[in-house]
Amino acid sequence: xxxxxxxxxxxxxxxxxxxxxxxxxxxxxxxxxxxxxxxxxxxxxxxxxxxxxxxxxxxxxxxxxxxxxxxxxxxxxxxxxxxxxxxxxxxxxxxxxxxxxxxxxxxxxxxxxxxxxxxxxxxxxxxxxxxxxxxxxxxxxxxxxxxxxxxxxxxxxxxxxxxxxxxxxxxxxxxxxxxxxxxxxxxxxxxxxxxxxxxxxxxxxxxxxxxxxxxxxxxxxxxxxxxxxxxxxxxxxxxxxxxxxxxxxxxxxxxxxxxxxxxxxxxxxxxxxxxxxxxxxxxxxxxxxxxxxxxxxxxxxxxxxxxxxxxxxxxxxxxxxxxxxxxxxxxxxxxxxxxxxxxxxxxxxxxxxxxxxxxxxxxxxxxxxxxxxx
Numbered sequence: 468x469x470x471x472x473x474x475x476x477x478x479x480x481x482x483x484x485x486x487x488x489x490x491x492x493x494x495x496x497x498x499x500x501x502x503x504x505x506x507x508x509x510x511x512x513x514x515x516x517x518x519x520x521x522x523x524x525x526x527x528x529x530x531x532x533x534x535x536x537x538x539x540x541x542x543x544x545x546x547x548x549x550x551x552x553x554x555x556x557x558x559x560x561x562x563x564x565x566x567x568x569x570x571x572x573x574x575x576x577x578x579x580x581x582x583x584x585x586x587x588x589x590x591x592x593x594x595x596x597x598x599x600x601x602x603x604x605x606x607x608x609x610x611x612x613x614x615x616x617x618x619x620x621x622x623x624x625x626x627x628x629x630x631x632x633x634x635x636x637x638x639x640x641x642x643x644x645x646x647x648x649x650x651x652x653x654x655x656x657x658x659x660x661x662x663x664x665x666x667x668x669x670x671x672x673x674x675x676x677x678x679x680x681x682x683x684x685x686x687x688x689x690x691x692x693x694x695x696x697x698x699x700x701x702x703x704x705x706x707x708x709x710x711x712x713x714x715x716x717x718x719x720x721x722x723x724x725x726x727x728x729x730x731x732x733x734x735x736x737x738x739x740x741x742x743x744x745x746x747x748x749x750x751x752x753x754x755x756x757x758x759x760x761x762x763x764x765x766x767x768x769x770x771x772x773x774x775x776x777x778x779x780x781x782x783x784x785x786x787x788x789x790x791x792x793x794x795x796x797x798x799x800x801x802x803x804x805x806x807x808x809x810x811x812x813x814x815x816x817x818x819x820x821x822x823x824x825x826x827x828x829x830x831x832x833x834x835x836x837x838x839x840x841x
Contacts, residue, residue, distance in 0.1 A: 483784045484809045487529060487791065489768055490700025490737050492573055492648060494529035494791075497784065498805050501772055501795040502532045502577045502651070502705075504548060506823040507830060512543070512550040514559035519566045520831045524802035526572030529791065532651050532703075532740075533563075535579035538638035541597065542659070543589045544581030546609055547824060551576060551638045557645045564646035575649040575703065576642045578635060578693070582659030583620035583668070584713050586610050595621040597631075599662050599669040599676065599685075604714040625673050628685065631659075636692035649701030649737065650693060652686075656705075656746050657713025660686050664727070665717035679726050687730055699735040703770070707742035708761075709752045721756060728764045738768035740793065747795070750774060759788060777808045803835045812836055 478484060487494045509515040522531060537543045537550045550556045560576070567574045583598035588610045590596060598620035607614045623631065635652070642650050654660035662668040663685040669676050675684050686704070693702055706727065708720040717723055731739060743758055744750035750773055762769045771789035780792040798804050800817040807814055821829020 478809050478811065481781050481784050483780055483792070484805070489530070489791075490698070492700075494573060495527065495571065496529040496805055497791050498529050498780070498808065499770060499772075499791050499793040500525050500528040500531040500798045500804075501793040502535050502653070503795055503799060504534050504545060504823070505799075505830060506545060506547040507825065508547045508549040509559075511553065511555050512537070512548060513553075513555045514549045514563055516562075517827055517831055518549070518559070519562050520827075522563050522574065523566040523570050523572075524831060524835075525798055525804070526567045526570035527803060527805045528572065528798070529805075530648075531567060531572060531574040532793070533560075533574060533576045533647075535577045535653055536560075536638075537579050537581070539580070539634045540589070540591050541594075542580035542582075542634070544585035544596070544608065544658075545589075546611070548579075551578070551641045551645065552634075557641050560642075560645035560647070564648075568646070573648045575651050575701075576645070576647045577651045577653050577705070578638050578642070579653045580631070580634070580659040582662045584608070584617065584658060585620075586615060586618060588612075595619070597621055597623045597627075598659070599623065599671055602668055602670065604657075604668075606714055622671070625675075628675065628688075632685075632688045632692050635689045636695060639693040639696040643696060649703070650697055651703040651705055651740060652689060652693060654686050654689075654704050655707035655740075655742055656710060657715035660689065661707065661715060664723065665715050665720075667714075667716040667718075679723050682723070683727050683730065686727065690731065690734060690736070694734065700737040700767075702736050703738040703740050703768075704731055704736060705740040705742070707746055709744055709754055709756055710742055710746040711752075712746040712748075720754075724761060725764060728761050732765045732767070736767060738770050738791070739765050740770040740772060743771060743773045746773065748774075762788065777811065780808070799829075800833045802833055806836060810836075 585596035603619040770791040772793035
């Protein structure tokens with residue numbers, strides 16, 4: 468028997484499930500599918516047929532943000548993550564975007580360079596990973612040999628910086644060619660741009676280090692390069708001011724991220740995607756930080772993320788603390804998450820053993836509500 472779940476009063480009163488205007492795009496609702504690494508790309512880091520099915524199943528989200536996608540081989544740090552720098556990768560992503568659009572969805576790509584969170588196995592010619600400074604991260608990385616310690620990266624030379632910025636610009640053009648609706652610049656979670664932003668990982672003494680303005684320079688150069696390809700309304704930036712993910716920190720994040728948000732606002736970007744607290748972990752980090760004040764500094768769409776529940780999302784819209792709410796892991800095990808949230812239906816449980824790598828199991832075989840049986 469098909470389960471029936473009456474729409475609750477809260478769902479009828481909120482605008483969480485109503486259309487939202489993001490620049491010239493009309494999103495079906497205010498619920499976003501957050502980027503989710505699933506490590507199922509084919510040889511050559513190409514998205515395959517399973518990725519087409521996976522994203523199309525979730526096209527009822529107001530907006531899908533793709534899994535983090537490396538802009539070059541140098542930007543890769545994980546097994547079987549997709550890229551956006553080869554013709555084959557562009558063609559693979561085009562199949563995804565065409566299918567999502569045919570299902571009525573909207574999809575942005577997240578542009579990614581992991582920086583020091585890599586290993587020589589993933590690098591061209593077995594080179595060292597690159598970073599703002601030669602500081603070894605604590606942690607391990609999964610390679611073809613299994614779990615291995617991360618290595619001490621090589622500091623990028625000043626003369627190399629324009630080339631890395633150009634890699635982002637090229638990836639942005641490739642994303643346009645692949646049919647995406649926009650791009651999100653990944654400047655969070657301890658990856659390359661975040662490594663430049665925060666002073667635990669950036670100890671440079673040139674124009675990319677030291678002051679807040681200098682440490683923000685790389686992000687803003689990347690943003691301007693992407694804006695040479697895409698209109699501002701189709702560009703977002705993801706930030707994580709308090710996250711310690713990938714062994715990163717900043718001694719004084721409030722002024723740093725206030726400056727960053729001001730600069731992104733001055734460029735009239737479509738949205739800021741803000742991770743509140745520790746990525747995928749505690750929202751309360753024990754540090755005094757006012758996310759609401761950052762939201763008030765930004766003139767356009769504000770996307771909130773980190774362990775949101777239905778109740779938290781409803782409250783965020785009631786209090787207007789965010790325009791869009793991004794959900795991560797709940798979208799993995801609930802392809803029809805929007806309908807489940809709208810009708811307050813139970814959520815399917817996640818199988819953590821199938822998160823990364825593998826086949827369709829734990830990827831495209833989670834049930835929809837109309838498939839659930841009592």
